[in-house]
């Protein structure tokens with residue numbers, strides 16, 4: 001049987017370049033070799049998005065983005081987490097096998113606590129139970145479909161390891177290999193995508209390049225990349241340039257070498273370097289942008305795709321949960 005790859009996408013903002021290169025592209029690449037499951041983790045987003053309209057909008061734009069970049073819903077299962085209620089029931093069952101200490105040790109939770117302490121607030125200020133229990137729901141997402149590999153960003157590696165540990169505890173308790181043990185898969189080449197200001201590209205830093213801007217605003221955004229004050233004629237160090245850091249992500253090895261030489265030779269101002277990056281990026285985004293706009297204008301189509309994904313996901317989830325209910329003794 002083909003190995004399964006599964007990954008969740010948290011709809012907490014409009015899709016940006018970091019999402020594409022760091023998540024969408026590596027995830028979609030797996031569809032060639034694996035049986036693939038991609039889903040919109042809308043209930044995970046609810047830990048932080050508390051406006052119904054905003055959440056609905058993000059779900060729409062993230063789904064359209066995956067399709068626009070080539071997700072083939074005939075080939076991969078593509079569904080919304082909230083459309084598969086069996087995942088939540090499994091989440092409760094798994095929580096009863098999850099040491100609370102795992103959650104205390106979760107990096108994401110600890111980061112929140114550290115921020116609160118820095119701000120001299122109560123440790124748990126603004127931390128809801130959804131955020132605290134987030135890794136259990138994520139374990140249910142993964143274990144429900146017996147994923148072998150889980151492509152995620154480095155920040156999610158620990159969550160996948162929790163899923164594995166929880167699965168082992170469950171299997172050991174019932175003396176059966178009920179769940180397959182998942183492995184995190186971190187794509188090495190694109191671990192961190194630099195934002196406009198040189199920090200990690202992230203919505204929370206407001207330093208992103210949104211993927212589906214029209215050409216003019218896209219160029220405008222690219223012009224906001226922070227540079228040093230070197231004059232056009234001066235040679236530039238590509239390894240210290242945020243423009244280069246982003247541009248090279250779009251290039252093959254040979255092209256990267258040529259661009260490197262162009263920076264080092266001098267004679268290219270930052271405006272020109274940004275223009276080159278814009279042109280390379282725009283070339284790659286033209287097709288997906290048109291498709292994205294077409295999809296957003298046709299919500300019926302998007303709904304139909306997700307409805308099909310829901311049926312497919314539940315065809316696996318319903319009988320599997322039934323088996324688990326039997327094992328734990330609630331049936």
Ligand code: TRP
Pocket residue numbers: 006007008009010041044137138141142150151152156159
């Ligand atoms: N937590 C992941 C993120 O923030 C999203 C996610 C939810 C996920 N469930 C998952 C990823 C299951 C992989 C597998 O990006």
